Amino acid sequence: MMEGITIIVLEEILMANGLTVLMMWFLLFCRRKNRESLHVGDKIYDGIAIVNLVGALSETIAFLVDGKQFTGSRQINYISNSICFIGTVSMGMLWCMYVELRIYRNYKRMVQKAGVEIFPWLVEVIMVLCNLFGTGIMFKISGENVYQRTAGALVGYISLVIYFAYSIYLVYHSKKQGVNLNFFPVIYFVGPCFAGVVIQFLFYGITSSWVLVAVALIFVQMQSYAESLYMDELSGLYNRRYFNAVLAEKKIASQKSLYGIMMDVNDFKCINDNLGHSTGDKAICTLGNILIRSIPDDGMAIRYAGDEFIVLLSGVDTERVLATMEEINHNLSRFNESGIEPFHLSVSMGYTEFGTEDDAETFLMHMDEKMYEEKRKYHMRKKSAGLENKV
Known part of the structure; x- marks a missing residue:
């Protein structure tokens, strides 16, 4: 058996979980109303909020039916x-995925890491499903319909601690890499959540975890406004300010090799002129999503200005850079073949290495020169084929 001190005050449970539902609904409403576009990170964050809302409702139902005898009451309790x-x-796993994506802005890296991050979640789900068959691994429901935790419930608490610890590791490891510039509010989330888990573990009946997760999510949302200083809302990528800050950190640290790929959207003016600026915005958002899915786990995508983007690759060689450029072009071709939008996307790309004597201006100049070489070749090909001014 695994029971802490039991303190059940139904009024406190209804108030705390009711407040949680209200905060989560308001948070989701405000986020949906105020953002320009919906990116993968936004969906994960919203997923955490929705899971928290559903959890608060489920816990309230569990306490309301606990010890009550009516048709189906025991099944509802289970x-x-x-x-x-x-x-x-689930919140622990989604939080780690969110941290991974928000720091690195790299969808491919997040998916790769998710293969490991999902393991504690799978263990918990399998144990819960087995528990539904009356094994009592996680908890028991007596003949009088009274809930009681068992030793297996400890697995869930351990999994959460692992997830929290891993998210903290991600943040501090990324700082050493020069990727995270001290703005991601990991403690704002982990601190309140960990406190809620400890209280819930020690004092059964005090419903603290859901409401403290709600408070933590609001803390993260408030702090993330500071992050907007480094973010481009439309593309979902880092911006020019972040690019400059990362280069300054790299220069000071003199770390491993750094390559930059600069790209410019071909015929972007034609998209704006022929299809409208709202479609042009959609094209920028689409390219941002394609870059997030195209770059390797040691890459970082940035919207530098207008229709110009930069991908930074750390600790790689020329072969890896060329492979990344090929992957970007491949995913652009797949998008164009899908026909889901009224425009096609292609980019002219040029790359260079950040030299030991380079500064940000020199690095950009070299990338820009290489990119415009490709841009000139693209326009020459169009001109010879008689395709000017076509989107």
Whole structure:
């Protein structure tokens, strides 16, 4: 058996979880209303908020039916508590995915890491599903419909601690790499959540975890406004300010090799002129998503200005740079073949290495020269084919 001190005050549970539902609904409403575009990171953050909302509702139902005898009450008790267990560990996993994506802005890296991050979640889900068959691995429901935690419930708490610790590691490791510039608010989330988990573990009946997660999510949202200083909202990528800051950090640290790929969207003016500026904005957003999915796990995508983008690759060789450029072109071709938008996208790309004596201006100048060489070749090909001014 695994029971802490039992303190059940139904009024406190209803108030805390009701406040959680209200905060999560308001947070989701405000986020949907105020953002220009929806990126993968936004979906994950919203997913955490939705899981928290569902968890608070499920826990409330569990406490309301606990000890009550009516048709289906025992099944409701099992299902609602099972949702709470799965929801708790799901938030931990989603949080790690969110941290990974927000720091590195790299979809491919996030997917690769998710293969490992999902393991504690799978263990918890399998145990909960087994528990539904009356094994009592996680918790038991007595004949009087009374809930009681068992030793297996500890697995969920351990999984959460692992997730929290891993997210902290991600942040501080990225600082050493010069990727994260001290703005990601990991402690704002982990601190309140960890406090809620400890209280819930020690004092059964005090519903603190869901409401503290809600508070933590609002903390992260408030702090993320500071992050907007380094973000381009439309593309979902880092911006020019972040690019300059990263180069300054790299210069000071004199770390491993750094390559830059500069690209310019071909015929972007034609998209704006022929299809409208809102479609042009959609093209920028689409390219941002394509870059996030194209770059390797040691890459970083940046919207530098207008329709100019930069990909930074750290600790790679020329072969890896060329492979990345090929991957970008491949994914652009797949998008164009899909026909899901009224425009086609292609880019002219040039790359260079950040030299030991280079500064940001020199690095940019070399990238720019290489990119415009390709741009001139692109226009010459169009001119010879008689395709000027076509989107």
